[in-house]
Amino acid sequence: MSAAQTKPTACLALADGTIFYGHGFGATGQTTAELCFNTAMTGYQEIMTDPSYAGQIVTFTFPHIGNTGVTPEDDETGDPVAAGMVVKWMPTQSSNWRAAQELSDWLRARGRIAIGGVDTRRLTRAIRQQGAPHVALAHDPEGNFDLEALVAAARGFSGLEGLDLAKDVTCAQSYQWNEMRWAWPEGYAPQTAPKHKVVAVDYGAKRNILRCLASAGCDVTVLPASATYDDVMAHNPDGVFLSNGPGDPAATGAYAVPMIRDLLDKTQLPIFGICLGHQMLALALGAKTIKMNHGHHGANHPVKDKETGKVEITSMNHGFAVDTQTLPEGVTETHVSLFDGSNCGIRVADRPVFSVQHHPEASPGPQDSFYLFERFAKSMDAA
Numbered sequence: 485m486s487a488a489q490t491k492p493t494a495c496l497a498l499a500d501g502t503i504f505y506g507h508g509f510g511a512t513g514q515t516t517a518e519l520c521f522n523t524a525m526t527g528y529q530e531i532m533t534d535p536s537y538a539g540q541i542v543t544f545t546f547p548h549i550g551n552t553g554v555t556p557e558d559d560e561t562g563d564p565v566a567a568g569m570v571v572k573w574m575p576t577q578s579s580n581w582r583a584a585q586e587l588s589d590w591l592r593a594r595g596r597i598a599i600g601g602v603d604t605r606r607l608t609r610a611i612r613q614q615g616a617p618h619v620a621l622a623h624d625p626e627g628n629f630d631l632e633a634l635v636a637a638a639r640g641f642s643g644l645e646g647l648d649l650a651k652d653v654t655c656a657q658s659y660q661w662n663e664m665r666w667a668w669p670e671g672y673a674p675q676t677a678p679k680h681k682v683v684a685v686d687y688g689a690k691r692n693i694l695r696c697l698a699s700a701g702c703d704v705t706v707l708p709a710s711a712t713y714d715d716v717m718a719h720n721p722d723g724v725f726l727s728n729g730p731g732d733p734a735a736t737g738a739y740a741v742p743m744i745r746d747l748l749d750k751t752q753l754p755i756f757g758i759c760l761g762h763q764m765l766a767l768a769l770g771a772k773t774i775k776m777n778h779g780h781h782g783a784n785h786p787v788k789d790k791e792t793g794k795v796e797i798t799s800m801n802h803g804f805a806v807d808t809q810t811l812p813e814g815v816t817e818t819h820v821s822l823f824d825g826s827n828c829g830i831r832v833a834d835r836p837v838f839s840v841q842h843h844p845e846a847s848p849g850p851q852d853s854f855y856l857f858e859r860f861a862k863s864m865d866a867a
């Protein structure tokens with residue numbers, strides 16, 4: 485906080501009793517969640533509206549957040565789904581021709597609490613040391629905080645392990661998706677007429693993934709997370725896409741994995757998964773997932789494609805990972821994180837079934853990972 489802003493109007497309490505004071509913006513009130521940090525320098529709106537952030541408060545390590553405002557065009561879904569945000573500097577008035585609204589007003593309208601003026605470097609170190617902490621975040625313009633109650637609320641948060649959050653963020657009904665990417669990766673021609681009928685199962689899908697599928701020539705039907713094998717097959721798809729999403733893959737897997745297993749056992753359909761979809765495909769193949777210490781959240785994560793030796797600069801947002809040691813016979817690790825060696829991709833031998841942990845649609849590379857959508861489309865050409 486600056487010296488001029490003396491009385492704190494927001495407070496972040498960690499379950500270990502550490503308190504961070506700051507100034508509130510966005511909605512007032514109180515919320516509990518797991519706390520992570522994201523190292524991306526841009527894309528705060530896409531991050532806040534990524535459904536995979538449900539149940540989490542995001543600490544932004546980049547200090548200037550909010551200075552380009554927000555625009556409906558950049559929403560990854562209808563509402564912000566991250567539970568709140570923590571930043572170093574209070575947002576200044578936005579300055580960007582695309583800005584339709586100030587970040588603070590946008591957060592307030594959507595009931596999301598934010599705190600500014602926090603020493604985010606100290607907080608990030610705490611997250612790295614403790615593992616993603618459970619926290620309570622409160623914003624009160626009068627600055628009245630019951631610290632004991634806040635710490636108790638943080639301790640009362642169950643954490644993300646064992647939580648199925650896909651059911652909260654999935655679409656209520658199936659729908660068609662036709663919109664394409666706005667920018668074309670170099671060397672890729674826009675597909676004018678969709679060639680492949682794809683069912684995308686929505687565990688919390690980001691819109692840009694659906695745009696990338698459409699851009700690769702897919703006629704996309706989106707189904708809710710609860711879709712059964714019969715629901716999927718009723719659309720007579722040429723391929724099935726498993727989306728990203730929040731929460732613990734093992735919990736969502738309780739109903740999603742049997743559907744994916746049926747697809748694997750009863751069909752030869754191409755299957756492509758991203759992030760939660762990747763984790764649940766791995767579970768369906770017999771592997772296990774683990775909770776990471778503080779996860780991967782950023783837009784600068786180097787991932788090595790083990791088959792080509794190429795390194796992609798990727799966007800990541802995950803707190804769980806596939807345990808490489810548990811991959812069964814016939815399932816190969818195709819991608820690996822160069823930060824910590826964790827699994828970032830798998831492929832089933834002799835079948836067009838593959839998935840990645842990172843986000844190929846989010847393009848920090850900026851075109852490094854689009855080939856995965858092309859690979860999925862090509863596998864349907866061949867099928």
Ligand SMILES: NC(=O)CC[C@H](N)C(=O)O
Binds near residue numbers: 730731760
């Ligand atoms: N982006 C995602 O799909 C995240 C997957 C999962 N919820 C995780 O945190 O690991």
